[in-house]
Amino acid sequence: MITPRLSLLDPEDANRFHEASLRLLSEMGVVIEDKTAIEVLDAAGAAVDLRSNIVRIPADVLDKLIHQAPREFVLGGRSGRRENLMGGKELLTRPVVGCLFITDREGKHRRARTVDASKIARLVDAVDEYTWNAAAVYPDDVESSVCDVAYCKILFETTTKHFCISAYTPESLSYMVEMAEAVAGSPEKLRLAPLFNIVMATTSPMKYSKNQVGWIARAGKVGIPVGIASTPLMGATGPVTLAGCIVQMNAENLAGVALSQALNPGAPVYYCSRPTLLDMRTGNSLWGPIEMGMIDAAAIQVARRYQIPSDVLSLRTDAKSMDEQAAYERMSNSLMPALAGVNSIAGAGMLEFVNAVSEEQLVIDAEILTMIRRVVRGIDTDEESMSLEVIEAVGHQGQFLAEQHTRRHHRSEFCETRLADRSLFNQWAQAGGRDIVEAAAERAKSLLTRHEVEPLDPGVMRELESILLSSGKNLG
């Protein structure tokens, strides 16, 4: 687990949120629109009402189920790519899932096409700061009923990194699993190091639909990790207060975790904080307000007691272009949950709520994440770092530049940024006087020119093609 650096809530208050969520789950209950799931939860000790589909989960039953969920699990990548541990010591990072538009440097947006989806995936593959890839922007030029399955194929072709995707239906998830088994070589290999995971938004307030149960059940059965993402829209599908949002979100997420464990004990799941706010003037769903970061940080603090890996979609903004609003909203909203000890940060590249993705923003976010990782690492306080010896050695007259101590530590104490401009005015002006978006565009271009992704085995390629074809016949 990552050490939390700051806590937004008092420990007693964090406990009150936990207790409040327990009360919702045991007294009000959650609606689960799936008979099998209700039966399984009934057998696990929950009180079920078959007429209303309301499942009430007592605290002891919940506790037992939640403790079956793994504290950490492996995220594999194809072609021997380094595996990552979700829930480990490292902060994992990935792009957004599920946008529709591409934003260009001038802030114009257009509907994404397959070439854009491939290009974005290849860019994320090239950027070291990203541990996983993701189905960032769903293309417009693919038959919509199989767009998700087609996207899964695009990702296998364009990245060797583990990726996150969302499936339109439980049936389409089965086709994705088939693809992953073909790439991994066998169902057993896929289970040991799953090549992708799905993230799944729940239905607020307090409900799991048949499809949502279907995703959790199918993924859990084959060891594909599921991000359980309660997404209350504050003031609409969730309470308008920050505290109320956390209570409901926590209860909904716990219900999902309990459901997954009742269906498939030990199945890998992670806890996603996904608050949004209904703009009380326009009715738009907002992602950028600073309160979203506060909720994320508090929710992650509350969730730590469950010992389940956690994730936030915190590189968020309501800005339409890569301007100051985009920068301050995504940085401040990400920094708070990072300091609270979240395991994974998602949302890289996204602009305009969760609608658009930009190449340049992806590169800028890599830089933001470098800084965030630095903060999460904290301040070293060993004797050498405390520097008493060197301070005394330098004395009242000297300077530190020539000291070995300085040479030894400056590289690791400060994170190197790639895009931030740190030159003087004349140097900057002579170099073209460009802003960070221009610098990011240049870096994206150079990464894309240089980067090559190891191709899939031709036999596997053919298999993926035939799986996509059969999905087209059955899902259309």
Added chain:
Amino acid sequence: MPGPTQFSPASQAIIDGDSQEALQLVESALASGKSAAAVLDELTQGIHEVGNRFGTGEFFLPDLMAGAKAMKGAMARLEPELAKLTSRQSDSAGKARILLGSVKGDLHDIGRSLVGLMLEVNGYEVHDLGVDVPSERFITEAQRLNVDVIGLSSLLTTTARQAESLIGRLIDAGLRKRYLVVVGGAATSSGFAEEIGADGWAENATDAVKLVGGLLVASRGTR
């Protein structure tokens, strides 16, 4: 800034979003022999003021909701009295009717509800079929309620095509010219509306009111 307008107690109750007070005032006005038409004028003045204040930014959506709810409750009490007045009957029949719904497979509720609310506040008669509405149901309800406009909401790219299928069905049934069909929601756009042969598209609830108003004026006498 003009000085504060004095509103009648009934108008004020609507502005305050006080359902109980509004209903009580309607009751006592009718009991004291005030004409239903006069009471309606006061209520209408109130809801218009709610719309104005929302427009200027003084009111937020919850204020708008409360005002509309108070108006709805008061109108439910007033309608039977109004029906007794023949002049009002013809007036109410002249109100444009709008059918709303989220297309089949789409469970998103809030945006469409806001559109309905804004249309109601602006004097339209709104019939909201809710979520996951099959095309056939839109058509049977449109015919049954004799609506002028069908408004379709879709927030998912996978369900947006349902709007196209509905328009196809209307054409097949020879009913396409009978209704104005408008679309909205995250999965739609003006280009999409044009592509599927809809009459219009709006990005948000405020624009939806403008769109419907414009389309109704433009189509007057042509349908």
